[in-house]
Amino acid sequence: MAAHVTKPILCFYIGYADNLSPGATAGAVLYGAELATVSLAEQLAQFYDVHVFGPSLTNSNHNHVRYRSSHELDAFQLSNVVDVMIISRYVHYFLEFTNRARATYIWLHDVRVHPYWRAMVLPQKAKHLLENQMSNIDGLIVLSPWHKEEVLAHYDVDPAKVFVIGNAIEPERFTPHPIDAKVPNRFIYTSAPNRGLDVLIDCFHEVRRAVPDAELYVYRGREGFTDELLATMESCAYVHFRGATDNRVLAREFLKSDIWFYPTSWPETYCISALEAQMAGCACVASDLAALHTTVGDRGVLVPGAPDTDDFKARAIAEVVNLLNDPTRKHALQERGRAWAAQQTWQARAIEWLTVLGSATR
Template sequence: MATIAILHANHKHPAYTGASLRAGALGGTESSAIYLAEALARRGHRVFALNRLKTSSVESGVTWLPLDSRSDLPPVDVAIALNSDRLYWGFKARHKLTWLHTPPTLRKFLKRRNALALLWHRPMAVLLGGYHASTLDRRVPYRRRVEIAHGVAQIFFAPEPDATPRAAKAVFCSRPSRGLDFVARLWPGIRAAVPDAELHVFCPQSSLDEAAARIGGAGPGVQIRGGVARAELAAELRTARVMLIPGDLDETFCLAAAEATASGVPLVTCGIGALKERVRHGETGFLASSAETFTRHASEVLADDALWLRLNRACIAGSGLARWDDRAAEWERLFSALDACDAPALEPFLVAAR
């Protein structure tokens, strides 16, 4: 059993615990921190999770604490800091792993306090995939760079392919700035081809006005749903026919796309950022090279029942997605390799080895 601390400064975002995940909408970074913390706790580890909380609590085996109380932590075996190397100050950890979720720009690391923390603590960088790894400048002096993808929560996995086609319901599940205006611009053409189609937009509650502005004159069939709890989102995805998600250069994994695929929902995407890693073209969705092909693929998936049933089967049977318990086991293997200074055991994780 290891003692693990997961730390997140989450500036400009609300504090959260595991209860937040079940009660309302959360972003991918926050939900990933919760899922990993709880999965590690289920596997018998002692897990502390710290963010901008005001009070402490214990939920699902995880001890949730205010970030400012990290100096009160016992010595930990592994510290996992989200997106910031400055969170390691003030307590002792045998291994330090910076779990990056955003594209890490060189300019950010050159800031004086960031550079000092990185050079002093020399943590390992944990990246989410090939695209994400490509965004980290080789000059940034992390001790090592490894890849571990996100998991998907059990509630999103459909038990079997659908027996009959779903209704013509498209979904967009992301921040409005990540391509909603592109989808809205194409929606009239998609709906002209599939007159009964609907587009349901799920986004943070704080972004409702932005979503409405980006939707603009998209015409009928569009519903702005805002943010919903994970269980409700899982239920919505079980009735969705396609996810329309162009992608964004800031998208380093796109948990929403992975959750859709696990739910049997094919993707239509431009493959920008990590979205090219979330779909197998022609099997679990389509990579569109232009607005015209995006419109065509979206219309075909919404209208062609035989095509949709084939894509749905492939999403459920061969997506290659892992549950969070499986990802927690990967993290455990990484911890063990670090403890043993076992270079062969560490090699499969290394970015340079991929």
């Protein structure tokens, strides 16, 4: 009879993120950092006994990952040897818990760490807290080369402790079916409304004049939308607001779409939406800003300048219309983006994580 092999223990602390417990997320939509946490946890569960802790979580197990309330975290660390602690976003962890992990990493999904704790903002937005803890931290995980530059410019930390590991997707969600055939000139938007949807709609009226069958589909929960923006969409026959959509259904909507147009001023640290768009074979037109420089790069069209200016809008509209009128170029970008995105899997990212984690725990 084979001996039972006990896996090392790896924990995530997710702070004030939404409830990721399976019962709470069944049929729900996960965005950005939450989607990344669940995906990475399930991959690492092949190698670790994985536990995800957070104040909003209820105790449950799913896909070999255990979700637990962080009210149990101190007791858990006292009664178990935690080999790796991954702190997602919220460095108030160091104020709220005694850290007993053998190796500790901070996973930055945003430009900087989240400074929030118990309804207040920590002094200097937690800058000093992070820097004072660096001797107890084995690494900061950032999402792109641009993100690393920003972190090193803002925090006094050892560059050797900053590791770039991007986000990823599940390519199998983007396997096209006959009913998912692309609709020419169909646009898709899935990000938070404050990341450029107003600029997109402003531009889209002009795109529509040049391309009369262009249609825009917006998939996002109503939270964050102003009444004015909702009214604008409702009054426009060629802008379709579809609300929150399950991630697997959303993948099929991406597959039907032709163009991902993202005139944002938001400093994306990675942008999973851009990756999803490329995997679905959408041609991408976006701001030449932050991590979009690498997540989209030369596989799409990047427009320089400030999105709220007339100059940017005119240039972006021209780029979109030119692309729609040049099917050969559009198809080449779509194929290039799809080929690259197919390599950005969570299996591949898990290997990158294991390389970093192994250097600290062996």
